[in-house]
Amino acid sequence: MHPIRFLILAVLFYILYRVIFSGNKVTEKPEELGDNEDVLMEDPVCHTYVPQNSAIKTEKNGKIYYFCSQKCCDAFKEEQ
Ligand SMILES: [Zn+2]
Structure with missing residues (x-):
């Protein structure tokens, strides 16, 4: 594999990870608090x-x- 391709893949995975991770944080927290309150x-x-x-x-x-x-x-x- 070319090093440049590997770098692009790494950046794409990083962006994907950040989107999924921050998305869960925003939607999960208020629901949990509401359920247990x-x-x-x-x-x-x-x-x-x-x-x-x-x-x-x-x-x-x-x-x-x-x-x-x-x-x-x-x-x-x-x-x-
Ligand atoms: Zn007690």
């Missing part, structure tokens, strides 16, 4: 309800648990 999850330690998007999260046996604070999260982990 008002979802309340029960804290299994103190049983208060916390908004999913601001909760402390931990995964255990494939299930995600949500906590009001790092303290509750640590207590849950020690309990297991």
Whole structure:
């Protein structure tokens, strides 16, 4: 392969990558925030309800648990 052709291909791939990457960034973020904004999850330690998007999260046996604070999260982990 000629070095010039390789350079052109590299530039094309770079442009394509940038277009796809920046496109995803713009469309994905607001949707994610909208979906999670008002979802309340029960804290299994103190049983208060916390908004999913601001909760402390931990995964255990494939299930995600949500906590009001790092303290509750640590207590849950020690309990297991
Ligand atoms: Zn809690």
